[in-house]
Amino acid sequence: MSEVVLEDVVKHYGTSVAVAHMSLRIADGELVALLGPSGCGKTTTLRMIGGFVDTTSGRITVGGRDITGLPPNRRNMGFVFQNYALFPHMTVAQNVAFGLEMRGLNKTDTARKVRESLARVRLAQYADRFPKQLSGGQQQRVALARALVIEPDVLLLDEPLSNLDASLRQEMKIEIRQLQQTLGLTTVFVTHDQDEAMSTADRMVLMNSGFVEQVGPPDQVYGQPRSAFAASFLGIPNLLAGKLSADHRSFAMDAGPVFRMAGQSPVAGETLLALRPEVIMISPEAPPEDANHLTGRVEIMTYHGAAVEYQVRTDAGPMLTARAIAPGLGGPALLSNTTPVWLHWSPSAGVIVSKH
Numbered sequence: 123m124s125e126v127v128l129e130d131v132v133k134h135y136g137t138s139v140a141v142a143h144m145s146l147r148i149a150d151g152e153l154v155a156l157l158g159p160s161g162c163g164k165t166t167t168l169r170m171i172g173g174f175v176d177t178t179s180g181r182i183t184v185g186g187r188d189i190t191g192l193p194p195n196r197r198n199m200g201f202v203f204q205n206y207a208l209f210p211h212m213t214v215a216q217n218v219a220f221g222l223e224m225r226g227l228n229k230t231d232t233a234r235k236v237r238e239s240l241a242r243v244r245l246a247q248y249a250d251r252f253p254k255q256l257s258g259g260q261q262q263r264v265a266l267a268r269a270l271v272i273e274p275d276v277l278l279l280d281e282p283l284s285n286l287d288a289s290l291r292q293e294m295k296i297e298i299r300q301l302q303q304t305l306g307l308t309t310v311f312v313t314h315d316q317d318e319a320m321s322t323a324d325r326m327v328l329m330n331s332g333f334v335e336q337v338g339p340p341d342q343v344y345g346q347p348r349s350a351f352a353a354s355f356l357g358i359p360n361l362l363a364g365k366l367s368a369d370h371r372s373f374a375m376d377a378g379p380v381f382r383m384a385g386q387s388p389v390a391g392e393t394l395l396a397l398r399p400e401v402i403m404i405s406p407e408a409p410p411e412d413a414n415h416l417t418g419r420v421e422i423m424t425y426h427g428a429a430v431e432y433q434v435r436t437d438a439g440p441m442l443t444a445r446a447i448a449p450g451l452g453g454p455a456l457l458s459n460t461t462p463v464w465l466h467w468s469p470s471a472g473v474i475v476s477k478h
């Protein structure tokens with residue numbers, strides 16, 4: 123069993139705190155994505171799990187065994203870096219064989235495992251090439267084969283897709299997820315890209331300045347961000363300040379308007395109402411009387427192919443972004459700026475998040 127547990131792990135660099143009191147349990151066979159903006163402590167956390175960086179305090183266990191003080195080569199973990207980090211003077215096969223030779227495995231078994239490992243990442247024909255003779259995507263698959271060939275207990279991936287172009291990234295993302303599931307490998311995947319995290323992970327760990335902001339399955343974190351930080355990071359530009367009533371049935375904007383709410387929220391009182399651009403309907407006509415709404419004027423329209431995004435200056439004050447389906451795909455006719463518009467949404471469309 124390769125359950126990874128971080129217990130109150132802290133990392134200081136001098137007086138600056140890179141990781142603050144991180145506690146996390148990664149189940150055997152689970153893929154957890156560490157997600158957050160640059161500098162929030164993702165790489166440091168991953169390197170502490172891998173043993174490349176010492177912990178300032180706290181404990182890390184794998185399968186119940188304390189590994190906090192162990193050097194990297196005694197942790198049996200596979201590591202893939204953003205920049206591939208292949209040995210340029212070694213062939214693909216030699217790169218993949220390296221870890222096995224370090225472990226003193228005999229030549230026959232090494233050759234067999236290297237073959238199997240390269241076949242697994244569809245690079246069997248490239249064994250004798252040098253890294254510079256491969257594309258970025260192929261090099262990253264070599265790095266993956268090298269990490270997997272040692273049959274690691276834990277796979278650690280640090281922004282493995284960042285140097286690849288969009289279509290390759292999509293392909294590699296699926297490939298990594300499939301390999302991880304086939305092998306049942308406990309995996310930690312570091313990324314700053316929410317789509318990458320959402321489409322690969324069993325659970326996402328959203329980090330902010332060395333702290334864990336929110337943990338949960340992707341649909342839960344995406345659907346129910348808990349804080350203003352989480353909401354903004356997950357792409358919700360619309361945050362209205364106000365107060366949720368004690369019965370959670372209404373939200374009074376500080377600027378005046380009151381909206382109906384449905385469902386329960388973990389936070390009440392002074393909060394923010396988060397509205398995804400997709401849940402806000404925009405129309406030149408008034409919505410039904412009882413709909414939650416704000417009036418305003420379109421200031422900026424941006425075209426996104428399948429969608430059109432409107433930035434609307436509301437008469438209540440805040441700028442709101444609404445996203446509509448493009449006219450060519452069945453959406454409403456384009457609205458010009460200066461048009462007075464109604465923005466409206468259903469009581470269950472908003473998410474209440476804490477201000478901090």
Ligand SMILES: Nc1ncnc2c1ncn2[C@@H]1O[C@H](COP(=O)(O)OP(=O)(O)O)[C@@H](O)[C@H]1O
Binds near residue numbers: 160
């Ligand atoms: N070797 C180091 N020495 C000093 N500060 C560091 C070092 N490595 C990382 N940091 C700092 O620790 C914080 C977290 O960095 P890092 O874990 O690399 O973040 P991320 O991977 O999320 O971008 C940053 O403020 C960074 O500047």
Ligand SMILES: [Mg+2]
Binds near residue numbers: 164165
């Ligand atoms: Mg990093």
